[in-house]
Amino acid sequence: MIEILQTLDLTPFILSFKLAGLTTIILFILGMPLAWYLSQTKSKSKPVLEAITALPIVLPPSVLGFYILWALSINSPIGAFFEETFGVKLVFNFTGLVIASCFYSLPFMVQPLQSGFESINKNMLEASYISGKSKFKTIIKVALPNIKPAVITAVIVTFAHTVGEFGVVLMVGGSIPGETKVASVAIYEFVEIMDYESAHVYSGIMVSISFVVLLSVYIFNAKHNKKIGSFS
Amino acid sequence: MIKIDINKKLHGASGDMNLSVSLSVKDNEFVALSGKSGSGKTTLLRILAGLEESDGVIEVDGEVWQNSKRSLSPQKRRIGFVFQDYALFPNMSVLENLLYVVKDRNLAERLLEITELRELRNRLPNTLSGGQKQRVSLCRAMMNRPKLLLMDEPLSALDSEMRMKLQREIKVLHEEFGTTTIMVSHDASEIYRLASRVVVLDVGKVINDGTPKDVLLKTSGSQKFSFEGELLDIVKVDVIYIAIISIAQQLVEVVVSSEESKQLIIGQKVSVSTKAFTPIINQ
Numbered sequence: 001m002i003e004i005l006q007t008l009d010l011t012p013f014i015l016s017f018k019l020a021g022l023t024t025i026i027l028f029i030l031g032m033p034l035a036w037y038l039s040q041t042k043s044k045s046k047p048v049l050e051a052i053t054a055l056p057i058v059l060p061p062s063v064l065g066f067y068i069l070w071a072l073s074i075n076s077p078i079g080a081f082f083e084e085t086f087g088v089k090l091v092f093n094f095t096g097l098v099i100a101s102c103f104y105s106l107p108f109m110v111q112p113l114q115s116g117f118e119s120i121n122k123n124m125l126e127a128s129y130i131s132g133k134s135k136f137k138t139i140i141k142v143a144l145p146n147i148k149p150a151v152i153t154a155v156i157v158t159f160a161h162t163v164g165e166f167g168v169v170l171m172v173g174g175s176i177p178g179e180t181k182v183a184s185v186a187i188y189e190f191v192e193i194m195d196y197e198s199a200h201v202y203s204g205i206m207v208s209i210s211f212v213v214l215l216s217v218y219i220f221n222a223k224h225n226k227k228i229g230s231f232s
Numbered sequence: 233m234i235k236i237d238i239n240k241k242l243h244g245a246s247g248d249m250n251l252s253v254s255l256s257v258k259d260n261e262f263v264a265l266s267g268k269s270g271s272g273k274t275t276l277l278r279i280l281a282g283l284e285e286s287d288g289v290i291e292v293d294g295e296v297w298q299n300s301k302r303s304l305s306p307q308k309r310r311i312g313f314v315f316q317d318y319a320l321f322p323n324m325s326v327l328e329n330l331l332y333v334v335k336d337r338n339l340a341e342r343l344l345e346i347t348e349l350r351e352l353r354n355r356l357p358n359t360l361s362g363g364q365k366q367r368v369s370l371c372r373a374m375m376n377r378p379k380l381l382l383m384d385e386p387l388s389a390l391d392s393e394m395r396m397k398l399q400r401e402i403k404v405l406h407e408e409f410g411t412t413t414i415m416v417s418h419d420a421s422e423i424y425r426l427a428s429r430v431v432v433l434d435v436g437k438v439i440n441d442g443t444p445k446d447v448l449l450k451t452s453g454s455q456k457f458s459f460e461g462e463l464l465d466i467v468k469v470d471v472i473y474i475a476i477i478s479i480a481q482q483l484v485e486v487v488v489s490s491e492e493s494k495q496l497i498i499g500q501k502v503s504v505s506t507k508a509f510t511p512i513i514n515q
């Protein structure tokens with residue numbers, strides 16, 4: 001056991017967290033305007049957008065993985081465009097994984113932020129507009145600080161969900177060590193070659209990290225609600 | 233000078249109605265906006281603030297806020313707005329709530345002084361009472377030295393003692409800054425104390441416009457007093473009928489004749505008045 005811990009190859013974990021970190025940052029920047037729009041709009045197209053956003057929750061990762069794989073490959077216009085224009089391949093490498101993860105984890109960023117924005121007292125936002133502040137400033141200074149629990153939940157759940165991703169990663173990235181072989185894929189391979197000991201260690205680490213992360217989120221949320229109180 | 237001439241179709245609880253208001257408000261005037269709920273008072277305030285769209289023209293000191301071609305955003309109108317539910321920013325302290333609007337520390341300190349909030353300047357809104365929150369909200373609305381101050385039933389959620397205190401502070405602020413003000417209110421004593429003019433809306437139209445005394449005093453002709461109330465019940469006692477009427481939280485009994493009792497409908501609004509305090513001699 002100790003031997004295994006000493007010779008433990010941490011590359012899959014580092015890869016997993018790098019992927020999750022990048023995905024979370026990109027989705028926070030892209031997902032926030034979408035969540036804000038969905039929370040404020042009265043447009044009839046809102047349910048359509050919401051349904052599209054929620055699709056990755058329902059779809060089997062293999063379906064999502066298949067479409068992304070096809071879309072990013074040289075056989076599709078998108079993949080061909082990137083290959084021809086920038087000379088970049090988008091499948092079976094880390095870039096492809098990040099793109100795929102952004103689609104896969106989109107609802108986990110957008111939904112908590114949207115319900116956070118929706119819970120804000122509209123008069124409070126209007127008070128900020130009347131004070132002469134733009135929408136952008138209102139979001140940054142008034143909306144986000146008052147929905148910290150929703151922001152933290154969105155960020156952590158997106159991060160955690162990306163770390164826990166398996167099907168999409170396998171479809172789009174395969175299992176190239178140091179490039180696309182993330183922790184979940186590594187565990188799958190240990191089981192496949194019947195190296196249960198390594199599988200145990202890797203899985204145990206994943207469970208511990210996930211638990212600590214989630215526990216910190218819940219503790220933070222409880223503290224925050226006590227301090228700021230309800231929004232109205 | 234503020235000129236308002238607006239139109240908007242509203243879909244209220246009691247069906248569609250057309251909010252159609254044409255008003256002009258003088259500088260420094262304090263206008264109370266009164267009327268039944270659903271008569272369009274809040275919508276009118278929101279239209280003035282640019283929070284809701286409408287057809288028509290709004291002009292303030294010669295500057296066009298809205299006409300058929302364009303409409304200034306709420307950000308550019310320079311108004312103060314006091315919401316019924318305070319709408320303070322919970323993540324900022326009292327002072328930060330004020331400075332968020334304009335970084336004018338002197339003005340903020342002065343406003344907090346007038347409203348006796350200086351001691352509380354570093355507290356978060358969540359730790360304040362309703363009356364304190366509304367005073368912060370009032371100060372915040374004054375921070376950008378608004379051309380027009382709009383208040384939507386600012387005191388209706390407070391108890392009567394706190395109301396009186398805030399009424400005094402609103403009066404002091406109005407005297408000191410001379411801001412043209414429109415306030416939605418149902419409370420006759422509040423209107424009488426604060427406003428120099430009352431505009432009464434009903435189903436989207438102005439039905440009364442004048443000084444508080446002219447509009448609010450219910451007596452007409454030689455009546456000595458007159459109260460409005462709701463007819464709760466008519467009871468027959470021997471040969472007479474007694475109407476039970478609720479007037480401002482109190483029940484009174486009034487003797488009515490059998491003919492009168494037939495004309496009255498239970499639940500309707502009635503007015504109770506008397507003239508016979510002094511004998512009248514007719515030749």
